[in-house]
Amino acid sequence: MQSFSNFLDGTIALFSDPLGILIFLGGVIGGMLFGAIPGVSMLTLAAILLPFTAHLSAEHGIMLFSVIYCTGVYGGAITAILFNIPGAPENAPTAFDGYPMTQKGLAGKAVGAAVMCSALGGTISAVIMMAATAPIADWAISAFGPPEIFALVFFGLTVAASVGAKTLWKGWLSILAGLMIAVVGLDPVGGIERYDFNMPYLLAGIHFIPTILGFFAVSEIFVQAEKKVTGVYKAPKLSVDFPSLAELIAHKFAVIRSIVIGFFCGILPGIGATLAAFMGYNEAVRWSKQRDEFGKGKLEGVISSETANNAATGAAMIPLLALGLPGGALTAMMVGVFQMHDMEPGPLVFLNSPELVWVVFAAMFFANLSILLIGFLETKTIINLLRIPFQFLAPLILLLATVGAYAVRGLVIDVVVMFVAGVVGFFLRRSGYSVAGIVLGLILGKIGEQTFAQAMQMLHFEWSGFIGRPIALSLLIAGILTILGSIYGAFFKRSHTEMPEHQG
Amino acid sequence: MGKLRIGHFVEAGLWLALAAILYIYSFEFEQSIEIYKYGATAWPRTIILLIVIAAVGQLLYHWERGDEATSGTIGAATDDGSHNAAIESGHSSFRWYLSTFTLLIIPFAYMRLPEWAMQAFGFDEGGLPTAKLICAVVLIVLYIFMTRRNHVGGMLALPVFFAALLEDMGFYATAPFFVIGVMLLMGERRPQWMILIGALIMGIMLFLFVSLLYVGLPTGNIHPFYDFGNWVVKLLQ
Structure with missing residues (x-):
């Protein structure tokens, strides 16, 4: 019940603040658009916005990112179903059955x-998140010291690498490259300069904002330049047609x-x-x-994929807020907002x-609900916006990234680092x-x-001290x-989990 | 040889070279810390060791399996089509890599060459802006010449070149050309659209950041770019 009254407080705080409402709506629509436009993803939008969250309050910054997360995961479904072009990787499996449904004339029902x-998936996930995060955080405050947090980071990296x-x-090489970039700068204990190559710029370490902008916004544009996506589609006729209650119950x-x-x-x-x-x-x-x-247009395929990807959003916030451990690229950027x-x-x-936590929770809950409303009202508008050719979008994104990277510290070298990171990415x-x-x-x-x-x-x-700390020990063992499991899988077992053939 | 290609050796070689360089440089900061037994080097050296293990493991994996992904689900989930685009576009030949890396050196040439030239010929400091301008013009011509045959390489190098020119020429004078350049490389050929959209993009950027948010974008430090940048800022604020 405590959670419920906190949720109400968060809701009131969210909707009584005009700037908050504006950011909420901006995030809902922006996330959906960037999710839907092929060639950019919600990560592109988040990377571009990251430097500017310095001008917002922490509350608004985190709230904006969590809203983008929820609606961005949904946005790509529209193009996956209508054009067989998933707007973002999260929606790729939606196209397996969604596009055949369009070919059968069932596009409305699939969307x-x-x-x-x-x-549905997002809202239920948000509710579990609200109920579970606070108790986990309470427990973590007393049970987690540096050994546990280190063990958790270790476990997190092993899963991410696998x-x-x-x-x-x-x-592993990806993770290790990231760890190595983090080494540049002053060491955390003695303040000794590492890998500065006699350049004053490197003393402060490589800033994460130009790096993130380069890897997510800039390299995305380069990949599209190679694919030469023109972004002009013939939009099929569409009317959104909700599945009936009976169909939903059947599934x-x-x-x-x-x-x-x-x-x-x-959560992992x-x-x-x-x-x-x-x-x-x-x-x-x-x-x-x-x-x-x-693969031939079965409704269950669309349902399974779209429910699962949104159900992941609320869960991903639990390790971030309760333990301080980001699980993916977007939650890692949220750590950046906090920092x-x-x-x-x-x-x-x-x-x-x-209050920050509950405003964010309330925002995520309503962002998932708003998918229902906006999905119903705005899907046709989104399809029209998708006709913006990519060659006009690309320079805008690159210039926004330039200004973003420069604005953090006022250093041109940050812009150079960003574009080099883009090339490397x-x-x-x-x-x-x-x-x-x-x-x-x-x-x-x-x-x-x-x-x-x-x-x-x-x-x-x-090192034996870890044995006396059961939580740290079990996390290390899990890692x-x-x-071992992934090495076994890579070396001794031919994979049998091949995707259906139509995946192409 | 198994399923190994030259590319796989290059890939492993790059990682091992990186590890070697980082290991050699780690002696530069090998100092003990009184309160911390492992010192400043233990953590980076562990990472370097793991990089070596993973690079060798990757090579062995390629030897056995070629370019196959680890498992169906994960492989499909991580595939963003960039690999296929690389194969289909024929951008994996040695010539393509050579031309692309030459293009990528151009921006760094601009950052270093003028100073070196000044020192080599013994000119005084006052001539540096002129040297930079001449160098920029030569490199831009070279860039355009090379890009005509390698659009993707040109696309990779253009933003870095833009960033390299930013310090001296400023945002206001270079950004319009950058915008047009990106459109051209992305395949746009209609001049009226390029000018219209280019003006629109510049308008949005300048209004949003200069007039509204007062972000001080680089104005450059070479005459006449410096004066132009300041004139634009004055006009807008």
Whole structure:
């Protein structure tokens, strides 16, 4: 009941503040648009906005990012269904059955199901998040010291490395590259200069904002330049047609299964909404008695994928807010927002600024609900906006990124670093590395080294000290098991989880 | 040889070279810290060791499996199509890489060459802006010449070149050309559209950041770019 009254307070705080409402609406529409436009994703939008959140309050900044997260995950479903072009990777499995439905003339029903299931999955995930985060944070305050946080970072990185990239090794190399970037600058214990190469710029370390902008906004444009996406589509006629209650009830198991899958994918670091959608879809195929119909326009395919990806959003906030551990690229950027306001995400946020947490929770709840409303009203407008050719969008995004990178510290060298990161990101992406892994390594590297040093000092440099701390020990063991499991999977077992053939 | 291609060796070689350089440089800051037994080097050196292990593991993996992804689900979830685009566009030949990396050196040439030239010929400091202007013109001509045959390479180098010119020429004088350049490289050919949209984009940027948010964008430090930048700022604020 305490949670409910907090939720009401958060709702009132959110909707009694005109600037807050404006940011909320901007996030809802911006996330949906960037999710829908092929070639850019919600991560592009978030990266561009990141430097400017310095001008907002921490509350508004985090709220904006969480809203973009919720609606961005839904936005790409529209183009996936109508044109077979997922706006973002999270929506790729939606196209498997969504596009065949369009070809059969059932586009309205597919979009309707996507709208409804995204809202449903997201809202339920938000409710569980509200109920679960505070108790976990309470427990973490007393139970988590530096050894536990280090063990958690270790576990998080092992999971992220195992699933992030094209191969296990590339996943690890991505994470390690991020960790190495985090080393540049002053060391956290003795303040010794590392890898400054006699350049004063490097003394302060490589700033995460130009790096994130380069990896997510700039490299995205380069990939599109190579693909030469023109962005002009013939829009099919569309009327949004919600599935009837009976149809939804008929798929209740698919919905529940996808919520559970999505939620667990969200809560584990490094997995996030993209894998949630793929696993939701995969499980739907595996459990179904009519496997052959998948890929030919089965409603259940759309339902499974869209429910799962939105169900991951609320869950991803739990480790971030309760433990201070970002699980994916977008939550890593949220850590950036916290840091720009001199705050560290983690259990103490609940103690020091509970109003922030509840405004964010309320915003996520209503953002998921607003998918229902906006999905119904605005889908046709979005389709028209998609006709903006990419060659006009690209220079705008690049200039916004330039101003963003420059505005942080007023250094032109930050702009150079950003574009170089974009070039590096482009080459890494086309060779199968994970840019999200690099950013996760970059953000977690500093936390990891610092907590490791503190933990070692605390345990008097005795590694056996970890044995006396059950939580830290079990997290370390879980991390080691993750590594062993993925090595086993990579070397000794040919994969049997091939996707259906139509995936192309 | 298994399924290894030259590209796989280059990839592993780059990682190992990076690890070697980072390891050698780590001796520069090998100092003990009184309160911390492991010192400043233990953490980075552990990461370097892991990079070496992972790079070798990656090479062995390529040897056995070629370019196959680890598992169906994960491979599909991480594939953003950039790899296929690279293969389809034929941008994986040695010539393409050579021309692209030459293009990418151009911006860095601008950042270093004028100073070196000044020192080599013993000119005094006052001539630096002129040297920079001459260097910029030569490099822009070279860039345009090379880009005509390699649009993607040109697209990669253009923003870096733009950023390199930003300090001296300023945002206000260079950004319009940058916008037009990106449109051209993305395949736009209609002049009226490029001018219209270019003006619109510049209008949005200047209104939003200069008039509304008072972000001080770089005005440049070479005459006449410096004066132009200041004139624009004065006009808008």
